Amino acid sequence: MAQLRVLPSLLLLISAAASSTSATNSEGEALHSLRTHLSDPTNVLQSWDPTLVNPCTWFHVTCNTQNRVIRLDLGSSNISGNLGPELGRLKHLMYLELYRNNFDGKIPEELGNLKNLISLDLFGNKLEGEIPKSFSKLKKLRFLRLNNNRLTGSIPRALTTLSSLRVFDVSNNDLCGTIPINGPFPNFSVQSFENNSKLNGPELQGLVPYDFGC
Numbered sequence: 001m002a003q004l005r006v007l008p009s010l011l012l013l014i015s016a017a018a019s020s021t022s023a024t025n026s027e028g029e030a031l032h033s034l035r036t037h038l039s040d041p042t043n044v045l046q047s048w049d050p051t052l053v054n055p056c057t058w059f060h061v062t063c064n065t066q067n068r069v070i071r072l073d074l075g076s077s078n079i080s081g082n083l084g085p086e087l088g089r090l091k092h093l094m095y096l097e098l099y100r101n102n103f104d105g106k107i108p109e110e111l112g113n114l115k116n117l118i119s120l121d122l123f124g125n126k127l128e129g130e131i132p133k134s135f136s137k138l139k140k141l142r143f144l145r146l147n148n149n150r151l152t153g154s155i156p157r158a159l160t161t162l163s164s165l166r167v168f169d170v171s172n173n174d175l176c177g178t179i180p181i182n183g184p185f186p187n188f189s190v191q192s193f194e195n196n197s198k199l200n201g202p203e204l205q206g207l208v209p210y211d212f213g214c
């Protein structure tokens with residue numbers, strides 16, 4: 001009798017272990033797939049070995065106790081290339097630090113899937129295109145620094161719903177339109193918006209509440 005009761009719980013344990021392994025593998029696969037389209041002249045990503053069970057021993061990657069990736073720290077690493085949609089698969093990520101590299105191309109919409117993000121630092125790259133509206137899904141986000149890139153378009157009004165946001169910097173880009181006045185935006189200083197030649201001062205209340213072409 002006792003053996004019969006043990007068996008199902010043992011099976012449960014095995015399947016739980018298997019699913020957690022495959023989940024961490026999928027995060028390793030996502031990171032390795034990202035690596036394949038990056039140029040890494042100073043071999044910062046050398047330890048990213050896809051044959052390992054999970055990416056938790058790789059340099060610049062930090063995991064929680066469940067072996068899920070919660071930090072990616074690649075600031076000032078001389079890396080160039082596109083940010084792929086793969087990053088959107090790191091569901092437990094809290095800190096995405098990719099500042100001061102040579103990343104180019106657009107910011108992937110998929111970063112909006114990283115619902116646990118607290119800090120998103122992409123400043124000091126060559127990123128172009130618009131700030132994804134999908135960032136409005138990042139309800140835990142406290143730090144969003146996109147300054148010193150080549151971003152265009154307007155500041156998505158949906159970002160005014162980010163009530164956790166404490167630091168926002170889009171200075172030194174090529175943004176247009178007006179600065180939002182709702183949500184956390186009154187808290188941000190003018191320095192956060194400077195050197196965007198087509199970005200005008202705070203919008204007049206009630207006049208241009210939505211995104212508009214500019």
Ligand SMILES: *[C@@H]1O[C@H](CO)[C@@H](O)[C@H](O)[C@H]1NC(C)=O
Nearest residue numbers: 041042043044075076077078
């Ligand atoms: C980046 O490149 C510069 C110049 O080649 C070098 O001095 C620096 O150490 C590199 N940084 C890293 C993190 O490898």
Ligand SMILES: *[C@@H]1O[C@H](CO)[C@@H](O)[C@H](O)[C@H]1NC(C)=O
Nearest residue numbers: 148149150171172173174195
């Ligand atoms: C303004 O921003 C652009 C784009 O990032 C940059 O190239 C330029 O050096 C900045 N100008 C100043 C005065 O900081």
Ligand SMILES: *[C@@H]1O[C@H](CO)[C@@H](O)[C@H](O)[C@H]1NC(C)=O
Nearest residue numbers: 163164165166183184185187
């Ligand atoms: C503005 O900042 C203060 C202090 O950090 C914070 O308590 C407040 O909630 C912020 N306001 C908004 C609208 O985010």
